[in-house]
Amino acid sequence: MMFKLIKKIIPVLLISIGLFSACKKDKYFFDTGVHTPNYNGTILEYLKAKPAYFDTLVRVIKVAGMEDVFQKENITFFAPPSSSIYKSVRRLNNYLRLQGRDTVSKLEQIRPEVWKETLSMYVFQGSYRLKDYPQLDTLALVAYPGQGYFSYGKRTMNIGVLYNDAGGVKYAGYRQLYLSFIPDFSKPLERLVNIPVASSDVAPTNGVVHVLRFQKHNFGFDTDRFITNVVTSGILPAN
Template sequence: MMNKLTLKAIILIAVSTVLFTACQKDKYFFDSGTQKGTYNGSILAFLKSKPVYFDTLTRVIQIAGMNDVFDKDNITFFAPTSSAIYKSVKGLNAELRQNGKDTVSKLEQIKPEAWRELLSLYVFKGTNKLKDYPQIDTLNMAAFPGQGYTTLSGRTMNIGVLFNDAGSVKYAGYRQLYISYIPNYANPKVGLLNAPVASSDIAPTNGVVHVLAQEGFLVIPGTTSVWKSKHNFGFSTNLFINTVQSYGILPVTP
């Protein structure tokens, strides 16, 4: 009996250790609800500290000439990951190739003005955490529409917190922040381009960061699981392409 109890105790300790270690890894990128999410440095420093997720994003911030905004200003930033930027650039190159034009091989070929306009869609003055936003129900916008917030560039975006269900109890489950691009201001509740947040309320010294979802498994009944894209930089590939082309693309320089 003693040996069995000792064995069970050892197994329990081992499992607890593994779970604790797993919770510590990349702690700011999991919706565990157990992290304070503070970071002793600016938003720009935080992004640079996570190159796996944000190396391309920090390059884009530099090209756009917005380092000071992310390093000094008090802002709320819905941070797209590098993979979101890659997907949009890939879509741009497909469009250029289809029209017999030279493709983009360097981020610097996209003009700073275009990067600034696109990045500004994700930046808001002041500090807002998840608790500061109203409820949104994407299936019942009449009751819970979220709310419009003005970006750094002056465009209105819709932001809200989705209250998920807990079994049969409506709105009693976990809460997830969403930011949405409004295509048509004449009908602002229709056709929103929604971007879910993977990890909210990360608090560097000069504001708040909400990290947008990257990729996730989409399970289709009767098939194998496939990767599904969560977000494209600019909220859609077409918006990204149109913005970049409106400013023109620079030729490749040696």
Template sequence: MKNKYVSLIAGFTLMVMLFAACKKDYYQDTGLAKGKFNGTVLEYLQSKPQYFSKLLEVITLTKMENVFKNETITFFAPSNPCFDSTISVVNQTLFLTGKDTITKLSQVPVPVWREMLSRYIFKGKYMLNDIPQIDPLQYKTYPGVFMRSYDSIPMNLGVVYNDEGGAQYAGYRQLRISYTPDISQPPMYWFSAPVASSNIEPTNGAVHVLVFSQHYFGFSPFEFYSRCLQYGLDLH
């Protein structure tokens, strides 16, 4: 009877663990998502409006739908909270300077959205294994790679090899994308965003979904604010 009771407990525990694994939200946790998606990059984003509705609005505002439908691209996808975080910082700054705040994404000038969105897009298809290692503490040895984004902005792509069990670089690999206004600066001064789920494969490229809790859309909310002032917000 005791052995039967133990078996029941073990079985129940296993069921809970399996259920938790099935419910895991890969937009928060590092790992590989389901590989193939039978549709374009745009259709992939449209299939998950709970995560990407604001991104889709920005794609429409910038009239870049054809890039996501017809071109072969690698896209580092920021989800809704990334936009919320940036707009929140911008609004706090506007409020402190006595200005009206942003209530709709359409109030942000299109050139600002275009510049910031293009930082996440790369021509061609790049999977995790195509991108070299980066180690911020051993940057000269493992520098990742600087690549031009869709609108020719220098961005750094790299894969962080984590340690495991005391063995250097033996743990899981995590892709990340970084922006810096000055590429001569070392990684400690970059704006970096880790990837939560890599190697999603729509029919026209690759999608890597960013960890939303650690990223501001555009990488620097204060640069975003500066661009808004430069082009002029429509707050009427």
């Protein structure tokens, strides 16, 4: 009788363990607000420690020649997961095929200056946590526009915290950080590309990391702009 009971319990335990493991992995990209904020290592070391999420991103940092920035400087980094980079490169290759041109098979074929210019839009000097940013309301930008910040590459990006509603009370719910791309500086509150943060306030030893939600983002914000920059700069041969 005991043996039969154990046989019934074991599958349930295995399923529970599997679900728990999946939740641990998924919560990193979704808005659970549950994670250990401190990391005993630099931002670059933090990214390298999570290859399932950031292996391609780490390669881009290397190709861009920005390893020292992530290793030695004090920065705030809105980390785009590797899947967002893959989506933009895939769009680039679709464009190249339509043009009858060779596709990109290695990240190194895209020139370092393109990677650096694009990656720099996610990097800001100094350490800034969610509490340091102003309120953002994407439906009422005139009242709550967030704020413009100079990125590492000196492009102005908009950053703000969305206050969600709760129990019918406006702005009483959980708060979510957003990084926004401004397509037209003459109309800074129009057509913003708003990217939500899934995990905020991760604290390595040389700054702060906010992980962007991968489903909502293509690397470079405006994929057509990224493609234009790559093609204009010239694609290097695969060998």
